[in-house]
Amino acid sequence: MSEHKLNLKLMIWKQSGPDVKGKFQEYKVSVSPDSSFLEILDDLNDSLERSNKEPVTFESDCREGICGTCGLVINGLPHGPLSRIATCQLHMRHFKDGDTVYVEPFRANTFPVIKDLMVDRSALDRIMHAGGFISINTGGVPDANEIPIPKEISSFAFDAAACIGCGACVAACKNSSAMLFVSAKVSQFALLPQGQPERYQRVEKMIKVMDEEGFGACSNTYACEAECPKGISVKNIARLNREYIKAKVKSHNLD
Amino acid sequence: MVRLDSKVPEGNIAEKWTNHKFNMKLVNPANKRKFSVIVVGSGLAGASAAATLAELGYKVKVITYHDSPRRAHSIAAQGGINAAKNYQNDGDSVYRLFYDTVKGGDFRAREANVHRLAEVSNNIIDQCVAQGVPFARDYGGLLDNRSFGGAQVSRTFYARGQTGQQLLLGAYSALSRQIGKGAVESLTRREMLDVVVVDGVASGVVVRNMITGEIERHSAHAVVLATGGYSNVFFLSTNAMMCNTTSIWRAHRKGAFFGNPCFTQIHPTCLPLHGENQSKLTLMSESLRNDGRIWVSSKVADMRNPNDIPENERDYYLERKYPSFGNLSPRDISSRSAKEVVDEGRGARGTESVYLDFSDSIKRLGKNVIEERYGNLFEIYETITGENPYSVPMRIYPAPHYTMGGLWVDYNLMSSVPGLFVLGEANFSDHGANRLGASALMQGLADGYFVIPYTIGNYFAGEKPALIGTDHAEYNNTVSEVQDRIKQLLSIKGGKTVDEFHKKLGRIMWNKVGMARNKKGLEEGIGEIRELRSEFYKDVNVVGSGEGVNQCLERAGRVIDYLELGELMAVDALAREESCGAHFREEYQTEEGEALRNDEEFAFVSAWEFKEDGKWDLHKENLKYEYVKFATRSYK
Numbered sequence: 098m099s100e101h102k103l104n105l106k107l108m109i110w111k112q113s114g115p116d117v118k119g120k121f122q123e124y125k126v127s128v129s130p131d132s133s134f135l136e137i138l139d140d141l142n143d144s145l146e147r148s149n150k151e152p153v154t155f156e157s158d159c160r161e162g163i164c165g166t167c168g169l170v171i172n173g174l175p176h177g178p179l180s181r182i183a184t185c186q187l188h189m190r191h192f193k194d195g196d197t198v199y200v201e202p203f204r205a206n207t208f209p210v211i212k213d214l215m216v217d218r219s220a221l222d223r224i225m226h227a228g229g230f231i232s233i234n235t236g237g238v239p240d241a242n243e244i245p246i247p248k249e250i251s252s253f254a255f256d257a258a259a260c261i262g263c264g265a266c267v268a269a270c271k272n273s274s275a276m277l278f279v280s281a282k283v284s285q286f287a288l289l290p291q292g293q294p295e296r297y298q299r300v301e302k303m304i305k306v307m308d309e310e311g312f313g314a315c316s317n318t319y320a321c322e323a324e325c326p327k328g329i330s331v332k333n334i335a336r337l338n339r340e341y342i343k344a345k346v347k348s349h350n351l352d
Numbered sequence: 353m354v355r356l357d358s359k360v361p362e363g364n365i366a367e368k369w370t371n372h373k374f375n376m377k378l379v380n381p382a383n384k385r386k387f388s389v390i391v392v393g394s395g396l397a398g399a400s401a402a403a404t405l406a407e408l409g410y411k412v413k414v415i416t417y418h419d420s421p422r423r424a425h426s427i428a429a430q431g432g433i434n435a436a437k438n439y440q441n442d443g444d445s446v447y448r449l450f451y452d453t454v455k456g457g458d459f460r461a462r463e464a465n466v467h468r469l470a471e472v473s474n475n476i477i478d479q480c481v482a483q484g485v486p487f488a489r490d491y492g493g494l495l496d497n498r499s500f501g502g503a504q505v506s507r508t509f510y511a512r513g514q515t516g517q518q519l520l521l522g523a524y525s526a527l528s529r530q531i532g533k534g535a536v537e538s539l540t541r542r543e544m545l546d547v548v549v550v551d552g553v554a555s556g557v558v559v560r561n562m563i564t565g566e567i568e569r570h571s572a573h574a575v576v577l578a579t580g581g582y583s584n585v586f587f588l589s590t591n592a593m594m595c596n597t598t599s600i601w602r603a604h605r606k607g608a609f610f611g612n613p614c615f616t617q618i619h620p621t622c623l624p625l626h627g628e629n630q631s632k633l634t635l636m637s638e639s640l641r642n643d644g645r646i647w648v649s650s651k652v653a654d655m656r657n658p659n660d661i662p663e664n665e666r667d668y669y670l671e672r673k674y675p676s677f678g679n680l681s682p683r684d685i686s687s688r689s690a691k692e693v694v695d696e697g698r699g700a701r702g703t704e705s706v707y708l709d710f711s712d713s714i715k716r717l718g719k720n721v722i723e724e725r726y727g728n729l730f731e732i733y734e735t736i737t738g739e740n741p742y743s744v745p746m747r748i749y750p751a752p753h754y755t756m757g758g759l760w761v762d763y764n765l766m767s768s769v770p771g772l773f774v775l776g777e778a779n780f781s782d783h784g785a786n787r788l789g790a791s792a793l794m795q796g797l798a799d800g801y802f803v804i805p806y807t808i809g810n811y812f813a814g815e816k817p818a819l820i821g822t823d824h825a826e827y828n829n830t831v832s833e834v835q836d837r838i839k840q841l842l843s844i845k846g847g848k849t850v851d852e853f854h855k856k857l858g859r860i861m862w863n864k865v866g867m868a869r870n871k872k873g874l875e876e877g878i879g880e881i882r883e884l885r886s887e888f889y890k891d892v893n894v895v896g897s898g899e900g901v902n903q904c905l906e907r908a909g910r911v912i913d914y915l916e917l918g919e920l921m922a923v924d925a926l927a928r929e930e931s932c933g934a935h936f937r938e939e940y941q942t943e944e945g946e947a948l949r950n951d952e953e954f955a956f957v958s959a960w961e962f963k964e965d966g967k968w969d970l971h972k973e974n975l976k977y978e979y980v981k982f983a984t985r986s987y988k
C-alpha cells in the first residue's frame with residue numbers, strides 16, 4: 098500500500114441531456130495510487146454530494162472487466178491508456194502527480210449521450226435481437242456429448258465469445274463501425290456445429306440491422322482491436338466479410 | 353397463524369418431480385398467449401425464465417435496471433457449474449449430487465428441492481451446449497470437467513474463468529431471439545420499486561424509469577422476481593455495484609416471507625481492502641489454495657516485510673488447526689480462521705489480510721509450473737495491487753459473496769404471496785446454510801429453464817388469476833407510496849452522503865452479523881442499525897430531483913432497504929441459537945471450536961413475516977431428512 102497521493106486535474110465531460118451541448122468541467126482531486134479510476138470518480142462524487150453539488154453521472158457494475166457496463170474515453174482512448182482492460186480495471190498508479198486527465202463518454206452517432214458520461218448503447222442489443230442466437234427452444238436438445246467439437250475449434254469460438262458488448266470498438270473507430278462486435282458473435286456461431294443451420298441467414302440479418310442502426314463501414318484501421326478490452330481479433334472481421342459474401346450466394350433470405 | 357405449506361409432493365424422492373410434472377395442470381397452447389408474466393431480473397434465472405416462458409407462448413415482459421439484459425451480475429461468475437453427468441465415470445450420479453448438496457448445506461435445505469435440482473442439472477448442460485456455449489473440451493472433442501470445493505467427483509463444467517459470462521450470454525441469446533420476435537418486451541433501465549398486491553394476489557409491479565424518472569405501472573397474471581442476492585448489505589462484497597435487495601425487500605413488506613435471512617456466505621480468498629474509498633472486493637479463485645500456504649506472523653502488529661519474517665515466527669494457522677485439510681479447509685472455516693488471527697492483531701503488516709504464499713511451491717515445482725497453473729490470476733492480482741506475487745506473498749481476506757437466504761418459496765417456487773414467484777439467488781431454496789461452489793449457476797438455470805415453466809402453468813390453470821387494470825385503486829396506492837418515498841428521500845437534505853451510511857451499515861454488519869456472531873454483538877448490532885436508520889432519515893443528502901437520471905437517488909433507495917434488511921438478518925441470527933453452515937454462533941461450538949448444530953430444535957427454515965418497521969413474526973417450516981441422515985462435518 099502506498100502512502101503518497103497523486104494530485105490530478107480531471108477534465109470531465111458534463112452534458113445534462115442528449116440534445117444539450119456539453120462541455121468539459123475541471124475538478125481537482127488528490128488520490129491514492131492504489132485506487133481504481135472509478136473509485137476516484139466515486140470519491141469525487143462523494144465530495145460533490147457533500148457540498149450539495151450534482152455528482153458526475155457514469156456507469157459501472159461488476160468492476161471486474163466482464164459486464165461491459167463501464168466505458169469511458171480517458172485521454173482520448175476508450176477504456177484508457179492501458180491495453181486489454183476495461184475502464185474499471187484501470188488503476189491510478191499508471192498516472193503521474195500533476196497529470197491532467199480528460200474523461201469523456203464513448204462517442205458515436207449510434208451511442209447518444211444520455212447524461213454526462215452515460216450513453217445509450219441499445220443499438221448493439223438490437224443487432225443481437227436480429228440474429229445473435231441459435232434458434233432452439235428449451236428442452237428437446239441432444240445430450241451435450243453427442244456434439245463433439247474439436248478442442249481447438251471450441252477454443253477459437255471461445256475467443257470470439259469473450260466479447261463483453263462494451264462498444265469500445267465502435268467508439269475507437271472513426272466510422273463508428275460495429276464490425277468487431279458483430280464479427281465476434283458471427284464467428285462464434287460460424288465456427289461451431291450448432292451454428293451451422295442458420296449460418297448464412299444470421300450474418301445477413303445482423304448486418305442488415307447493423308446498417309439500419311447507422312453504424313459505419315470498416316476501413317481496416319484496426320483501431321477497434323487495439324482498444325478492445327477482450328482482445329477480440331480483427332481476423333473475425335475478415336471472417337465476417339467472407340461469411341457475408343457466401344451468404345449472399347447461399348442464403349434464402351428473401352429480402 | 354399462517355401455516356407454511358411447502359407443497360412438496362408425496363412419494364419417493366426420485367419420483368416426486370416426475371409425478372408432480374404429471375399431476376400439474378396444463379394450460380392449452382392456444383390459451384397461453386392469454387396469460388402474461390412479468391419477469392424482474394435478467395440474470396441466469398430471469399433470462400432463462402423469460403425466454404422459456406415466451407417460447408411456450410406466454411406474453412412476457414422482462415424488467416432490469418441494466419442498459420442491456422446481458423449485464424446482469426451472473427456475468428461475473430468464474431469457476432463453473434455443477435451437473436451430475438458422470439462423464440468422467442468417477443461414480444457421480446443424481447443421487448450423489450443431491451447428497452453432497454444437502455450435506456454441504458449443513459442440513460438446512462429442503463430435500464425434495466435439492467433432488468429436483470440434481471435431476472435437472474444434466475438438462476442444463478445439454479441446453480447450454482445446444483445454444484453454443486463454448487464449455488471447455490478435451491482433445492477428443494468431448495466436454496471437460498474439474499473438481500470443485502470438497503466434492504470427491506469431477507462434476508464441474510466450465511468455460512475458462514468466465515463460466516457465468518458464457519452461460520448468461522447463452523440465456524441472453526435465447527432471450528434476444530424472443531425479443532426479436534416480439535414475444536418478450538424488454539424494459540431496460542427500469543428499477544422495480546414495489547409489487548402491487550390486489551386482494552392478496554400479486555398482480556404487477558411499479559418501476560422507476562431511470563432515464564425519465566417516470567413512475568410506471570406494469571400488470572400481469574403473475575410476477576416472477578429473479579433479482580439476485582443481497583451481499584451488498586455489507587457494502588464491500590464480491591457482488592456488482594448495483595446489486596440490491598429492493599425488489600425482494602419491498603415484496604417482503606407486501607407479505608412475502610423472508611427465508612433464513614442470516615445465511616450469508618463469506619468467501620475466503622478475495623483481494624483485501626486497499627483503503628477507505630474501496631468500492632468492492634474482487635474474488636480470487638479458490639483454486640489458489642491448492643498450492644499456496646496461508647499464514648500470518650505469530651507476533652502482534654508485525655510490520656516487517658513478509659519475506660523478512662523467519663520461518664519460526666510464522667503461523668500457518670490452517671495447517672496447525674486442521675492438519676488433514678490444512679489450506680483446503682472449507683470456505684466457512686478458512687474465512688473464520690482468517691478473521692480470528694486478524695482480530696488478534698496479527699494481520700499481514702497490521703492490515704486486515706493474511707498471506708497466501710507460493711514460495712514453497714515455486715521452490716518445489718518451479719516458477720513455470722506455478723505460472724502455468726495460476727498465471728492469469730497472478731496477473732489480475734498484480735494489475736489490482738501492483739505487487740508481484742511470485743516474489744512477495746499475496747495478501748487475501750474473506751469477503752461476503754453469496755446469500756443463501758432470500759424470499760421463502762414453496763416447491764413450485766411461489767412465495768407466500770400467491771402469483772409472486774421467486775427464482776435464483778433471490779429465493780432461499782436449495783442451498784440450506786451453506787452453498788457449495790458451482791451450485792448457484794446450476795440453481796439459477798434450473799429454476800428458469802426447467803422449473804418455473806411447469807409450475808407457473810399449474811398456477812394459471814388452477815387459480816385462473818385475473819389481469820388487473822393498472823388504473824385499479826391498489827396501483828394508485830402503490831404509486832403514491834413509491835412517490836412519497838422518493839419525495840421523502842429528496843427532502844431530507846442533511847449533511848451526510850448515501851455512501852457514508854452504506855459504509856457504516858457495512859461495518860456494523862461485518863463486525864456484528866458477519867462470520868462469527870454472538871448474542872451480545874447481535875443485540876448491539878440491532879440497536880446500531882436502528883440508530884443508523886433513524887440518522888439516515890434525518891441526515892442524508894440525496895442530491896438532485898426525482899426527474900431524469902439521478903444515480904444518487906437510486907443508491908439512496910437501495911441503502912434504505914438494506915438498512916431494514918440488515919436488522920432482520922441480525923434478528924434471524926439471534927433467533928437461531930445454533931451454529932450451522934455459514935452461520936456461526938460463538939456460544940454454540942464444540943470444544944475444538946467447530947460449529948455445533950442443534951437438529952432437535954433448529955432443523956427448520958425461518959420464514960419471517962413482516963408486521964411493521966422493526967417487527968416480524970417467525971414461522972417455521974420443519975425440515976425432514978428422510979434420505980440423507982444427519983451427520984456432523986469434520987475437517988480435522
Ligand SMILES: Cc1cc2nc3c(=O)[nH]c(=O)nc-3n(C[C@H](O)[C@H](O)[C@H](O)COP(=O)(O)OP(=O)(O)OC[C@H]3O[C@@H](n4cnc5c(N)ncnc54)[C@H](O)[C@@H]3O)c2cc1C
Pocket residue numbers: 392393394395396397398415416417418423424425426427428429430431432433515516542543544545578579580581590591592595596598599635753754775776777778789790791792793794796
Ligand atoms: C464474483 C462471483 C463469482 C461467482 N462464481 C460462481 C461460480 O463459479 N459458480 C456458481 O455456481 N456461482 C458463482 N457465483 C454466484 C452466482 O454468480 C450467482 O448466485 C448467480 O449468478 C445469481 O443469478 P441470478 O439470476 O439469481 O441473479 P443475478 O445474476 O444477480 O441477476 C439479478 C438481476 O435482477 C435485476 N434486478 C435486481 N433488482 C432489480 C430491481 N429492483 N429492478 C429491476 N431489476 C432488478 C438485475 O438487473 C439483474 O438483471 C459467483 C458470484 C460472484 C459474485
Ligand code: SF4
Pocket residue numbers: 259260261262263264265266267277278281321324325326327328329
Ligand atoms: S468487440 Fe471488444 S470492444 Fe467491441 S464490444 Fe466486444 S469487447 Fe467491447
